[in-house]
Amino acid sequence: MTGRLFVLDVPENTGVIKVARDLPGVTVGQAGPYFVIESAGPVSIDRRATGMRHATWYSCVAGLDGWRIAQWDKDALRTADRDGRGFPDGNATSDGGRPLEGGAA
Amino acid sequence: MSALNDKHLVTGVDHVAFPTFDPAATVRFYRDTLGFPVVHSICAAGWGPDDHPDFIHFFFDIGHSDRLAFFYYFGLEKPDVSQGKGDVHARFGADTPDWFVRSRHLALHVNSQEHLLEYRRRLDASEWPVEMQIQHETIESIYTHDPNGYMVEVTRALRPVTAQEDLDASLTIDALVDIAGPGASMDALLLRKAELIAARAERWQREQDAAGAARPSGLAGSSSGPAESPAGAELAEAPEGPALAEAPEGPALAEVPEGPARS
Numbered sequence: 001m002t003g004r005l006f007v008l009d010v011p012e013n014t015g016v017i018k019v020a021r022d023l024p025g026v027t028v029g030q031a032g033p034y035f036v037i038e039s040a041g042p043v044s045i046d047r048r049a050t051g052m053r054h055a056t057w058y059s060c061v062a063g064l065d066g067w068r069i070a071q072w073d074k075d076a077l078r079t080a081d082r083d084g085r086g087f088p089d090g091n092a093t094s095d096g097g098r099p100l101e102g103g104a105a
Numbered sequence: 106m107s108a109l110n111d112k113h114l115v116t117g118v119d120h121v122a123f124p125t126f127d128p129a130a131t132v133r134f135y136r137d138t139l140g141f142p143v144v145h146s147i148c149a150a151g152w153g154p155d156d157h158p159d160f161i162h163f164f165f166d167i168g169h170s171d172r173l174a175f176f177y178y179f180g181l182e183k184p185d186v187s188q189g190k191g192d193v194h195a196r197f198g199a200d201t202p203d204w205f206v207r208s209r210h211l212a213l214h215v216n217s218q219e220h221l222l223e224y225r226r227r228l229d230a231s232e233w234p235v236e237m238q239i240q241h242e243t244i245e246s247i248y249t250h251d252p253n254g255y256m257v258e259v260t261r262a263l264r265p266v267t268a269q270e271d272l273d274a275s276l277t278i279d280a281l282v283d284i285a286g287p288g289a290s291m292d293a294l295l296l297r298k299a300e301l302i303a304a305r306a307e308r309w310q311r312e313q314d315a316a317g318a319a320r321p322s323g324l325a326g327s328s329s330g331p332a333e334s335p336a337g338a339e340l341a342e343a344p345e346g347p348a349l350a351e352a353p354e355g356p357a358l359a360e361v362p363e364g365p366a367r368s
Contacts, residue, residue, distance in 0.1 A: 004299065006298075006299055006302050008269060008270070008273045009269060009321035010267060010269065010270060010321065011264070012242050012243065031302055031303065031306045031307055032269075032272075032302070032305075032306025032307045032308070032309050032310035033268075033269035033272065033273075033306060033309070033310055033313075033321050034302055034306050053240075053242075055240075055241050055242050056242045059242060061295060062273060062276075062277075062295075062298060062299075062302065063295050063296075063298040063299030063300075063301075063302045064292070064295035064296050064298075064299050065296070065299040065300075065303075068292055069291075069292065069295070
C-alpha cells in the first residue's frame with residue numbers, strides 16, 4: 001500500500017531527502033515544513049549513502065503513515081506495509097533491496 | 106480573567122538543589138575548578154516537626170543569575186556508594202542500565218566552542234576530567250561527574266533552533282500525550298504524529314509565510330529552485346573538536362532528548 005514518511009526540513013536531514021529523491025517510484029513532496037517521502041511500495045534508504053551521522057540518522061523520521069518501520073539501524077531505514085509484507089522485487093531501495101529479516105518495529 | 110492568564114512568566118532557574126556529603130570537594134569542583142562564584146549561603150539550625158539536622162545551604166552562580174544549590178547536613182551519614190550505580194541522592198542496582206542512571210543530569214549552556222573547550226581545559230586539569238565529548242545533531246557537549254556523583258554536562262548549540270523545530274516539538278509532545286501509556290511505542294507515536302502533521306503543518310507554513318518568515322532549507326520547494334540556506338546550515342557539519350568521541354551506538358546519554366536523540 002502507499003505509505004509516507006515525514007521528515008522535518010532541517011539541515012541535518014538533507015542527506016536522507018537527497019537519497020529518497022533518487023529512489024525509483026518515490027516522490028518527495030512537502031507538507032508545511034516537512035518533506036513527505038511517498039511511494040506505492042516500501043522504501044529502503046541506505047544510511048551510508050545519506051552521509052548522516054548516527055545520532056542524526058536515528059531522529060530523522062517525524063511521522064509514519066501506511067507503513068511500519070521494519071529496520072532502523074546503522075545500515076538502513078526500511079519500511080514495510082503494516083500487514084507485514086516486505087520487499088517484493090523491484091520496490092524502491094537504495095541498497096539492492098535485501099529481504100526483510102524479522103519485523104521489529 | 107487575569108491579564109497574565111496566558112503569559113509565560115518565569116525567567117529561568119532560581120535554583121536547583123542537591124544534597125552533598127562532601128562540601129569541600131563540591132566547592133573545589135564548582136568554585137575552584139569551574140569558577141562558579143559562591144553567591145549565597147544559609148547557616149541554619151535544624152527546625153520543624155521532623156528531626157532535622159543543622160545544615161548549610163549554599164549557592165553557586167551558573168550564569169543569568171540562575172543558581173545551583175547544595176544542602177550539607179551536619180551529622181547525616183553518607184550513603185554507601187561502594188556498590189551499585191548512581192549518586193549520593195539516588196542509588197541504583199549494578200544491573201541498572203547506564204543510560205537510565207545518566208538520564209537525570211544537569212546541563213549548563215555555553216555560547217561557543219571556545220567556551221566549551223575552556224571548561225574542558227579546567228576539568229581536565231582537575232580531579233574530575235571530562236569523561237566524554239560528544240557532538241549530537243545540533244549540539245556539542247562535554248560530560249563529567251561532580252564529587253557527589255551527579256552527572257554534569259556543558260553544552261553548546263551548533264546552530265540556532267529553527268521555527269519548524271518548535272512546531273515539530275509541539276507535534277511530538279501532543280502525539281506523545283495522546284499515545285503514552287501501557288504498550289506505547291515509537292510506532293504508535295510516529296503514526297499519531299503523522300496525523301498531526303497532516304492536520305497542522307500546512308496551516309503553520311501559511312502562517313509563517315504570511316509573517317514573512319524564511320522558508321526552511323534549499324531542499325524545500327524544488328519547483329522554485331534552491332532557496333536561501335538557513336542560518337547555521339554550514340554548521341551542520343561542524344568540525345570535530347579535540348578528542349571528540351564518536352557518539353556511541355544508540356542515543357547518547359539523554360539528549361534525546363531532543364527525538365530519539367535530540368536534546
